[in-house]
Amino acid sequence: MHLIPPTPALHAGGGCPASPGARQQALPPPLALRGITKRFPGVLALDGVSLALHAGEVHMLMGENGAGKSTLMKVLCGAYRADAGEILSDGVAVPVRHGADARALGVAVIFQEYSLVPHLSIAQNIYLGREPRHRFGLVDHARMHADARAVMARLGLQLDSHRPVHGLGVAQQQMVEIAKALSQHARVLVLDEPTAALSDRETEKLFEVIAGLKAEGVAMAYISHRMEEVFRLGDRVTVLRDGRHVATLAAGDATPDELVTLMVGRKVDMSYQRGARPVPGACLLDVRGMSAANGVQDVTLQVHAGEIVGLSGLVGSGRTEVVRAIFGADRVTAGEVRMQGSLLGASPTQARRHGLGLIPESRKQQGLALLRTVGDNLLLAGLGRLFPSWIYRPGRGHATARQLIARLRIATPGPRTAAQNLSGGNQQKIVIGKWLVAETRLFIFDEPTRGIDVGAKEEIFQLIDQLVHQGCAVLMISSELGEVVRVCDRAYVMKDRRLAGMLSQDQLSEANLLRLAMHHA
Amino acid sequence: MLDAMKKAASPADGMGGASRFALHVGGVPGVAWLLLGLGLVFALAAPGFLSGANLHNVALQATVLLLLALPMTLVILTEGLDLSMGALLSLCTVVLAVVQIGTGSVVLGVASTLAVGLVFGLVNGGLVAGFGLPPFVITLGTLGAAQGLALMVGEGRTTMGVDAGIRWFWEGAPLGIATPLWMAAGVWAALHTLLHHTRFGARIFALGGNREALRFAGIPVERSLVLVYAIAGLCVGLASLLLAGRVNGGHPTAAIGMEFDAIAAVAVGGTAFERGKGSLGGTVLGVLAVGVMRNGLNLLSMPSSVQVAAVGVVVIAALWVDALRTRGLA
């Protein structure tokens, strides 16, 4: 489908070419990003990305986890400030320092972040901060609710506008978020996976609304992982990878496989390759039909000694929830979790006792006590084993810590340095080291190399390799598909809180992982 | 993220309807049942409880507490707390008495007590919003400060003999209805309008329910927070007019512990300490419930200490019920 003037199939620089010769339309796009670069500590999230949003067009934004899609949109709507590059409104560069600036430009956003106030009504939430008022400055409830009902009707949302939001289901709350954005009568609308929580009926309704907005000339940026959506709604598709713009093509010119290839293909620059892999031994972790209070349903998996098993899937597919339930941090409601035969699931204390260890997703919030020393953090999980008499001897403690520091090559002046002073990679080593003291046999890693530079990543992989050669086992969540393929022996894939399937060693490839994760079965 | 949304929509909260009260039984808020129950118990057990004079007395005594509990509701809605109210109230009565008697002017007295209340409110709000410090610690500190100032300004004793103008606030009866009732109604109306009919009111819910939503909408969070505490301080100043009128002067320890009754009334009335849930109407019923309990126990010759303990038990029970409900039994 060609709803826009024909453009070359692939662009090197991205977006709509700004050179006068190629300009087909007289008007510049309502909103465009040019050369946006954004850095976070330890990672380059966006590198010179450009994007143009045209009136009456749905511009799909695709890429795997961490490609930079959400970051780019956050720069667009003022939640982040770019380190370099500019934002152009109708061709003129404008500063966007916070949300208010973006709103003044006519940009409305539907994020997945929760921005509803639980005990206010639907109408109040939709108009928070912009409530219509009477002459005397008091809120005009009648008009507010009437306007709210009108917006909700457009979405087919049949709810009482007086209802407080906290009683609504997740899908309904997402619809209220959408209503909130629609009510702003924006000329640019950003949607970040809006249908993730919606049922088919609500999704259809949303698509109708989007078609209507297209006719009205609203420019839309739409992040999605669902192929059906991309081809049904999208006019153009931009693929990002590793923070860079890879390609922009008309939706009609692309095929799903092409898009997947664009999303995952990368130059091979990783020096780390696994050497000989140990032969898998006895089954250490046996999970059967496990469901948990955090939403995961009917998960079955096994991990054997000597194996590195991956757990893959899109963000929000339930990977962290699975490992939390296994570790006993969230309540198991059905099924069984067994470690070397013993039943688990009661508490992390029990899990630790049976040889399980968790290196959580957010090492600063969940893995370390930042203001405590390196030594204190290293010893925490192993206190019981090191000092069975409950008497803590600092001398022995520090000696053990020093041994670990040496073994793991943690770069720190000593065990008495505060943990927060270390780099990300070294902090991660502390979290890993903590479980070594506790004589852990199965290490669960949740995004082990997030926010860590290349050199440290390699060290961590070598460490993981050592562990499995010593007879331990590793269950590893990673959003970097390349990592999963290179490091893991096999991988389970999660989708919508259930297991989508497992890939064995020969089936393991980035494309297969992504297909399983996105497959709309 | 999806998970954040799921977390916020707690499953056990689905009681549906526009329920603003913690517990609804048969369509009526729980605190109303509590009030009814207490009324029944004391009607049977305590002689003289149901007399018109006694009930009128309960209502009258409750007005001072209401002027504390209503703004306390706003503060608690923002996930805050103001422990300094009792001490501040004492301080305000002392200031009122000292200034009024010293200068002979009722107007100056009123102005000074309102000013003191406002200033303390601004200090509380400024420290909470500016430094992000836990409100209960801050207000615990200002409690000490206010208590000390009250003792110092009043030189440790009661300052008696305020002008009839001040006493009118307690004893007057325009149109046959006691002035305190007018004031209580007025403050309730004003705060109700503020909370439910102004943009600022929605902000108060958001300060407790989802502060990030406000920041994302570009609304200055710190300024709004300061304003909430300032309003509380101002209301305490108003309450001092009633109290000074009632005891005919200012006493440095007149209102010690009243903040606890206020917090109890708010908690029992269904306002939660987290996530911005609550209502002023519930607080009114809560104040009445506390008032009835104290009055009834009084009639039964129970000392003040027992009354306070009873209030404490009821608060903890109310919080327990709320905890069971909102967190489910998971």
Added chain:
Amino acid sequence: MNTAVPSRPAAPWLLLSPEQQAVLLRLLVLGLICVALSFASPVFLHGGNLLNVLRQASLMFLLASGLTLVILCGGLDLSIGANVALSACLAATTMKASGSVALGCLAGAGCGLLVGGVNGLLVTALRIPPFIATYGMLWILHGLTYWYMNGDTVHGFPPAFRALGSGYWMGVPVPVYLMAGVLLAGTFFTQYTTWGQEVYATGSNTEAAALSGVPVQARRVAVYAASGLMAGLAGLVYLARLNSAEGDMGEALTLQAIAAVLIGGTSLFGGTGTLLGTLVGALVLTLVLNGMNLLGVSANAQPLITGVIVILSVMSDALARRRRGG
């Protein structure tokens, strides 16, 4: 990526841990206050006055030590003052009724421990926020004490018991020995047991501690129970010193104990602080109040000064955290 290990010898100051630095700093402040007061008032350096200060500070420390544990673990206990009163009154009446000092002490300590346990359960099992749970308990205990005493005063206890609070041994007030004992025992538990390490970790980052397998709920109940026990013991000493018990004992003690803990460098956010620091804090506060007395400042100003000190301490703690990036 390796951070370079410093090659030159570090200044002596930097060899100490941040917590040791904090204590040293406060000892310095303590010394300065002493010097200032000795110039300001001729009576200050008299033996009698100093011993009195020591006695007062020891009592404050007994109470603040339990509170320190609770705050280290990331909680708060506002009920300790009322717990002191209830325990003291219970001990007093039991002593009178049974004629046995030992039984009375048991009753007092037991009461304190029980109250602490209830606080712990309210916070862990009922998941009521600590500040409101202990605040509610404060008033419940207050009411119970008043009702129990019924306006009466109980006084006149055997000299052997009174020695606990007002006596001397080898020229030093008895409470100082209790203070020393608690300091030693407490420091042992917090610094030299695995239990203590877990308490610090829980206060520093409860979620990380839980995910490291630390039984956080059990630790929290334990510290609240310990705080209650210490309140009970403080109640006994207080009773012994006053030689009488009545309903409104110890009203100012809670705020003072909080101030002592905060001055001593324990962070309200949990995870840092030492009992030694609390001791120094108790000494500093007692000296300041003592000095105010000697200089003729009205006793009514005490809550004001204490309140301002609490606010300043919390502010400086928050600023220090911000600077450290915590």
